[in-house]
Amino acid sequence: MPAVLPEGEAVPETGALPADALVGAADRPLGFYLHVPYCATRCGYCDFNTYTATELRGTGGVLASRDNYAATLVDEVHLARKVLGDDPRPVRTVFVGGGTPTLLAADDLVRMLAAVRDEFGLAPDAEVTTEANPDSVDPAYLAALREGGFNRISFGMQSARPHVLEVLERTHTPGRPERCVAEARAAGFDHVNLDLIYGTPGESDEDWRASLAAAIGAGPDHVSAYALIVEEGTRLARRIRRGEIPMTDDDVHADRYLIAEDALAAAGYTWYEVSNWATSEAGRCLHNELYWRGADWWGAGPGAHSHVGGVRWWNVKHPGAYAAALAEGRSPGAGRELLSAEDRRVERVLLELRLSEGCPLDLLKPRGRAAADRALADGLLEAEPHRRGRAVLTLRGRLLADAVVRDLVD
Template sequence: MPSVLPDGDPVPASGELPPSALAGLGSRPFGFYVHVPYCASRCGYCDFNTYTAEELGPGVSRRDYAGTVAEEIRLARRVLGDAALPVETVFFGGGTPTLLPAADLVRVLREIDKEFGLRPGAEVTTEANPESVDQAYLEALREGGFTRVSFGMQSAREHVLTVLDRRHTPGRAARAVREARAAGFDHINLDLIYGTPGESDDDWRASLEAALAAEPDHVSAYSLIVEDGTRLAARIRRGELPMPDEDVAADRYLIAERALAAAGLSWYEVSNWARDDEARCRHNLLYWTGGDWWGAGPGAHSHVGGTRWWNVKHPAAYAGRLAAGTSPGHAREELTDDDRAVERVMLELRLVSGFPLAELAPRARTACARALADGLLEVDAFKAGRAVLTLRGRLLADALVRDLT
């Protein structure tokens, strides 16, 4: 949820979508993203639309937030009309959703169920800072219908967490996983970050070992990206910290692949590994495979039928729009067929299922042949008509996508 919103066309006060967006509604998977913008403190690398209590100032209360989001869910139902849209996935992200009481998150989930209906077996995920939950909190979420929790572990080394400005203590994430298991969660993710200035290969191996010892069924591992405007970027600019090195990041990725594969987790997206198909994050797969979703909350992005829009950033402006009975949408864009084709290649090529060669333009198929010769694509998959990345191809995925689009 980037903090800087792009430009776009105005969103009608009613939130009404163009007819092209509503065409085929219900034929594609549908999900909800709920953005909770509150954080106890701001991590130095974070560029998301988040706020601490000091940044929000007076007049913005967390106590009212669940009710405000419920208003947007009701708006979503009016905008999308009477089409049957059983919700397949719900994802609470942030920020730190678990800074709100568990009852508030459950209230929002129940509003989604009331207005749209949750499909039987729907996946319902919340992100959580390991320090922001305990077993009783997790039990309340599980009883309220949540099926999956994603903990921001990032690292097992204290000096790495310090550089990232993470406030939780090493070891807490593993205990949180055990508490989630005891609360009845079958699906648990740990988020890791590699390439932090000052992190060594041994530090990264220790983080992987600690994560795997907790026995999550899903691990996400991301290379640290230095975003403009963050505290980390300022420290690097002043020379206090070195810029992360791309070659080091590649080495760390290879270390991760070896460790995770040895532990029985298989990659299904370049930065995501799962124990089995059931453990894969279905909400992210909905994003990556062209589904529809409504993003509720300040700064949240939505996509329905080729129309993408994003809400106003600040929680006060967001609440004010909804209190006035108008859409919180800041701007929107209608994607062209070419836009959608390019995005499809960008996203699906990163998946273990790959992309069908027959649906690529002739120039892109020529580029695929070169990539095959360079060892970036799986030979057997290519013979079967799909472009699927090899391990080396995963390291060069962004460059390959540029060649194909």
């Protein structure tokens, strides 16, 4: 089952924020994340807050149904307008994630987007993304999304090899994600992403090279590549514990990352975050950049997290409990935390260091600055940006990003 929510103080039933949360808001971009918690089947490695029809049966009745989900989520968008009050900012990015958002009718996704647009307005160059499973869309569906205002789409490819997809319990067939890219381009999508996973048990270097070649050959302008993380409570973790398949290996992950960097760079993709590459500035995922740069976003949907002006909160996880709260006129918030200045400083280092622009050295305390000097000497930080007052990871530093971050925030 999905991971548990963090602990925190209670969220007011109205969802009201502390008075100072919107101070300076005009200088911060605003985004919306819309969570769709439904999947046709659960992939063996997944611990996201998602539910299949079987998992929901008998636990939430009609309240947990995906048939009326869009109307429920729209209710939270209306709540967001009340909570944010006269905030004049148009929404810069909208990202529909899951789960499998494209299990809903295209009209439902367009309806959810329309609610954000009607309540807040969209910036003229707003980025509007949905995730999609390759086997959950067709040309007509993609055309309906594009006509409804979506201009970016992210397909979960994961691998081009059948035996790797089988271990991950992905349902699409090899070759389908590549065709999806062509169908999305034909529908008029400006930007297309393919998600890949490396380090799956049973995957070889050649399997990974083949997956990269297939992804690059499809012509997306963005590729994300993530090391497989074996989460406790998943079927994959149980299979590894029983000895059915081998545990993933950190050294293998490092080798696969280097293979990805070589292949993607040779094809004209440039890294801009440790796990993300794009063919141009315009191809970068602006919504994720909101997260990485500590901007404001409202996360609507079961288990979704939000952040506005140093206040972070999260919704109840179950779709039935989520719908019940909104039906009763209550915020679905399950808890929240107020970030201190030190919390926000640490988070800036944690997140900005992963970006190609790096983080300012003046964010670091004396021990962290000394750690940055050591990282420079060890070849983990770039020399020229360091001279200009920024900590930017080298390729070797990207392989050890988590360790570098721990040293710099000490």
